[in-house]
Amino acid sequence: MLEDNTLCKLESKILKVIINKILKAIELASKGEDGVVLLDTKESITELISNMRKNLIKDISISVEAEKTTLFQIQSTFHPFINSLRTSINDLKEELQSKFSNSEDVSEVLNKLPVKPQDELFNRVFGCGKQCPFCKVPCEAGGKEHKQHHAAVHRPQGLGEYRNVQTEKLVETLCTTDVHSQRKFKNTDTKWECHPYKDYTKFYPDWHIPPDPTIEASDYWKYVLVQYNDRFAEEYKAKPADVPKAWTRITQDQALKGLNDAFNIKSRQTS
Ligand SMILES: [Zn+2]
Ligand SMILES: [Zn+2]
Incomplete structure (x- = not known):
């Protein structure tokens, strides 16, 4: 039920923004360039609609064709028209609002949306590949x-199969730490020549890896490496990483909190 409530609140919030934009557009459009309310004639309605179209162009597209057809059917003059328009906007708001309160289940609502949040989320997480x-x-x-390319949280490099060539041990340091250090790396890209992490852009100009001296981030991935060090080593046919003692004290809760903080997700208890 928590999700339903959240969705309803979100829908109401968006509705409020849209309605306010429309009301503001009506307000602006109801006045001529001199700031005086348009005359109470039928022609003023044409001016109002055309002004509204201009004001709302970024948010709502009103086709010229639809505008012409509607105008053809209107027989009233400006003042009664604008009053009816305001009333119907308010009625529409109330109607939609009550629909949201009696909302069906979340997945049904999501399926009806033209832009699927789950697809957007997937694309965000999947990134560019x-x-x-x-x-x-x-x-x-x-x-x-x-x-x-960038990522909010980098991981101990051993998780990406990096190992010390001599010792065969998985590398435990984070790339964000190493690009801030004097350490060097070598791989097929450097033709197995040692190259300072600091100057990684020589080989990877399209990556932005922010140097981070704090080593505090990435609690989640440190926890993962500590928990599954042997299994990663086995999978990558390497030796387990030498993980710093402090990492072994990271609890599951701290690891999850680190992940939530990094991705700005509030925990359920506090929402
Ligand atoms: Zn990218
Ligand atoms: Zn990285």
Whole structure:
């Protein structure tokens, strides 16, 4: 029931914004360029509608054809017309509002929407399909057209199969930490030559990896590495990472909180 209530609130909020925009557009359109209310003639209605179309062009498209047909049918003069218009907008608002309160179940509402929130969410999470060259976190930049790939939270690089060539141990450091350090990396892209993480853009110019000296972020992924260190090592045919002692004290709750904080999700208890 919590979801239903939230959805109803969201619908009402959006409705309020739309209605206010329409009312404001009527207000503006009802006056001529001199700021004086249009004359009480039939012609003023044509002017009102045409002004409204201009004012609402970004939000609602009113076709010229529909405008002509409607105007042809109107026999009243300006003042009674604008009063009826305001009344019908308010009636429409009340009607929609009551529909939202008796809303059907959430999935039914979502299915009726022209833009499906679940698809938008998926696209956001799926991003452009590119992965961080070090930790393999997927790019989170919206849509496909962006100059640089980025992600809110990077992971210990071992999760992306990075290992120390000599020791075969998975690398536990985060890419965000390493690009702030003097450390170096090598891989097929560098033709196995050591290259400073700091200058990663030489090889990966389309990635933005923000240097982070705090090492506090990514509690979730540190927790994942600690919990599944052996299994990752087995899967990647490497040796488990040397995880810092402090990471082993991260609890499941802290890990989940880190994830919620990073993605700005309020926990259910506080909403
Ligand atoms: Zn990364
Ligand atoms: Zn991207």
